[in-house]
Amino acid sequence: MTEKIAVVPGSFDPITNGHIDIIRRAADVFDTVYVAVLNNSSKKPLFSIEERTALIKEVTKDLPNIRIETSSGLLIDYAREKKAKAIVRGLRAVSDFEYEMQITSMNRVLDENIETFFIMSKNQYSFLSSSIVKEVAKYGGNVSELVPAIVEQALKEKFAK
Numbered sequence: 001m002t003e004k005i006a007v008v009p010g011s012f013d014p015i016t017n018g019h020i021d022i023i024r025r026a027a028d029v030f031d032t033v034y035v036a037v038l039n040n041s042s043k044k045p046l047f048s049i050e051e052r053t054a055l056i057k058e059v060t061k062d063l064p065n066i067r068i069e070t071s072s073g074l075l076i077d078y079a080r081e082k083k084a085k086a087i088v089r090g091l092r093a094v095s096d097f098e099y100e101m102q103i104t105s106m107n108r109v110l111d112e113n114i115e116t117f118f119i120m121s122k123n124q125y126s127f128l129s130s131s132i133v134k135e136v137a138k139y140g141g142n143v144s145e146l147v148p149a150i151v152e153q154a155l156k157e158k159f160a161k
Contacts, residue, residue, distance in 0.1 A: 017125060
């Protein structure tokens, strides 16, 4: 039997409870899940790629089938390198679908053997994004229900500077 390998990509700047929910649910379905922390050159991240990777490792340390790595190339090349048969993406709202459909269609052109699976976010996370979390944290708002405690502390430290 072939190992079922998936990739959950994202910038995770920072990782939120919504991201963690998608990762956990993917980990229940696939044998191995690579969380690919992407270095998007068009974005100016708050956290370095090393900080994001460390935070993700900490909040997923109870999941034995999760591997956290970084990538700066094409996602489809990374997935192929890992022998993944699936890319897992979270969908929050209908507005996410159009963007995700474009990416999925392009990935299919690049490699039709790698499927994309969409996991609908739980209702409590349907509004949640890293951008919103950063905005609230920047002005001292309470993000304790939106991110793990270690991420909340890291945000406080970043914005205290």
